[in-house]
Amino acid sequence: MSEVKPTEGPDPRLATYLDAALDLLALPVEPELRERVLMHFTIAAQMGDLVMSFPMSDEAEPAPVYVP
Numbered sequence: 001m002s003e004v005k006p007t008e009g010p011d012p013r014l015a016t017y018l019d020a021a022l023d024l025l026a027l028p029v030e031p032e033l034r035e036r037v038l039m040h041f042t043i044a045a046q047m048g049d050l051v052m053s054f055p056m057s058d059e060a061e062p063a064p065v066y067v068p
Contacts, residue, residue: 010042017041 018038022029029037 010038011045014038014041014045 015038018034018041021027
């Protein structure tokens with residue numbers, strides 16, 4: 001299994017995305033909270049990288065849905 005390695009800091013692309021999303025959705029975020037939101041975006045991106053790094057064959061099928 002891959003190990004998540006901490007990054008030096010947030011990816012500048014995430015900061016750009018965050019600013020654009022906040023502007024597009026007209027969501028007010030206090031300047032002192034922006035860094036915290038960016039930290040959570042960075043963690044979410046690292047979790048996504050971990051999931052996407054898992055090797056899956058083209059033949060992999062989703063698990064069946066349990067229906068009681």
